[in-house]
Amino acid sequence: MARIVVVHGVAQQFKGAQTLQAEVAPALRDGVTAAVGAAGPELGDDDIACAFYGDAFVRPGTRATTVPAYDETDVEPDYESELLLEWWLEAARVHPEVLGPDAKSRGTAGYLAGRPLKRPMVRRALNALAHAPYFARVAEPLMIFGLKQVRRYFSEPGLRERVQEAVAGAIGPDTRVLVAHSLGTVAAYELLCNETLQAAHPRGQISTLVTLGSPLGLRGLIFDRLVPAPQQGHGVWPSGIRSWTNVADACDIVALAKELAPRFGPRINDHAIDNGVEMHSMVRYLTAPTTGRAIAEGLAS
Numbered sequence: 200m201a202r203i204v205v206v207h208g209v210a211q212q213f214k215g216a217q218t219l220q221a222e223v224a225p226a227l228r229d230g231v232t233a234a235v236g237a238a239g240p241e242l243g244d245d246d247i248a249c250a251f252y253g254d255a256f257v258r259p260g261t262r263a264t265t266v267p268a269y270d271e272t273d274v275e276p277d278y279e280s281e282l283l284l285e286w287w288l289e290a291a292r293v294h295p296e297v298l299g300p301d302a303k304s305r306g307t308a309g310y311l312a313g314r315p316l317k318r319p320m321v322r323r324a325l326n327a328l329a330h331a332p333y334f335a336r337v338a339e340p341l342m343i344f345g346l347k348q349v350r351r352y353f354s355e356p357g358l359r360e361r362v363q364e365a366v367a368g369a370i371g372p373d374t375r376v377l378v379a380h381s382l383g384t385v386a387a388y389e390l391l392c393n394e395t396l397q398a399a400h401p402r403g404q405i406s407t408l409v410t411l412g413s414p415l416g417l418r419g420l421i422f423d424r425l426v427p428a429p430q431q432g433h434g435v436w437p438s439g440i441r442s443w444t445n446v447a448d449a450c451d452i453v454a455l456a457k458e459l460a461p462r463f464g465p466r467i468n469d470h471a472i473d474n475g476v477e478m479h480s481m482v483r484y485l486t487a488p489t490t491g492r493a494i495a496e497g498l499a500s
Contacts, residue, residue: 200371201248202498203227208381208412208481209345212253216369219249226482227378230491239491240498250369252362252386256348269343271321278350279343280321282420287324289452290331297331300324331452332476349382349414353424363390367397376407376497378490380481381453384413389426391437406441407497411484413445415463416456434463442500444468444493448478468493 205223224247231239267273274280284300291299300320325342328334334342351358366386370377379387390396391408414421415434427435437443443463447454449471456462458469474483484490 200245200373201369202246202373203242203376203378203494204248204250204366204369204374205485206250206366206377206379206383206387207253208383209348210253210341211251212256214251214253216249216251219251220247222482223247223249223485226485227491227494230486230488231495232491233486234488234491235495239495248369250366250383252365252383255358255361255365256351266338266340266344269340271318271325273343274321274325274346275350278354278420279346282346282349283321283324285417285420285455286334286452287327289455290328290334293450293452294331297327299327332450333478333480334452352382352385359386359389359426360396362386363393363396366390370405372404374405375500376409376494377405378409378411378485378494379413380411380484381414381479384410384415385421385425388415388434388437391440392427392435394438404439406439406500407493408437408440408443409490409493409497410443410445410459411481411490412447412451412454412479413459414453414455416459416461418456422456422462429462432462436464436466442468442493442497444470444489446470446472446484446487446490446493448472448474448484451478453479 205227207219211219224244227247228242231242274283288299290297325339328342329339352362363386367390377387387408416422422429422434425434429435443466445459445467447457449457457471460467460469470489472487472489474480477483
């Protein structure tokens with residue numbers, strides 16, 4: 200079984216484990232090589248696996264070919280509109296070309312208290328994000344579909360468990376390093392803390408966790424909804440994990456809390472990198488030397 204398992208983020212439901220593997224494995228190898236050179240670990244096809252859970256978001260037995268033609272009327276109040284607002288505010292903060300809710304000052308006063316967003320503000324948010332790098336390359340219906348996947352993970356009965364089961368199924372006795380991206384970091388973290396699921400699916404000897412573009416630190420919408428619940432403002436440390444490296448692009452608006460140490464403790468190694476215009480891309484994160492070094496060190500340990 201694979202020594203490294205990679206967990207994807209949202210909007211991968213039309214792919215599969217093998218399709219993702221074709222993208223992920225070369226990128227991961229390049230990242231390790233960039234970090235430690237030819238002296239690094241030799242990673243064959245059997246050393247890297249992808250945990251695929253995207254089909255948990257489509258009807259069982261189907262693999263739809265298109266995303267529904269979502270628009271602002273499909274963004275649900277409360278959770279989806281609140282998450283959209285967080286993305287909008289962060290995009291306005293880090294990208295000068297994106298106008299915030301207050302186009303004159305980009306201030307947040309008054310808007311955070313006015314949640315959920317009303318429909319005209321949802322339209323403004325979607326229009327503004329269309330000018331943000333990376334999101335400008337994402338079709339609006341797919342962006343809304345991403346909002347819905349995050350909301351469904353936390354609210355739809357049984358779906359959280361299905362996602363974690365899929366991740367657990369990719370982990371074998373040889374797995375040492377778990378690498379996760381975006382929403383996948385939430386599933387990976389909760390799995391590592393889930394003693395019941397671990398008993399049903401022995402996780403091998405995972406001692407290293409690498410999170411990429413993670414939203415885990417976002418208060419209210421993500422952090423405070425984790426299982427197990429944070430205690431006195433601090434997240435539970437995953438049992439058995441000796442090394443946790445968190446990598447975030449400074450302009451990644453999905454990784455709203457760029458550093459996770461303030462939420463999960465000083466043992467986390469937080470690193471800021473620059474992925475260029477592909478700031479939230481899983482492939483860009485994997486090819487980064489910072490990511491490669493964390494993986495190589497995890498295998499060596």
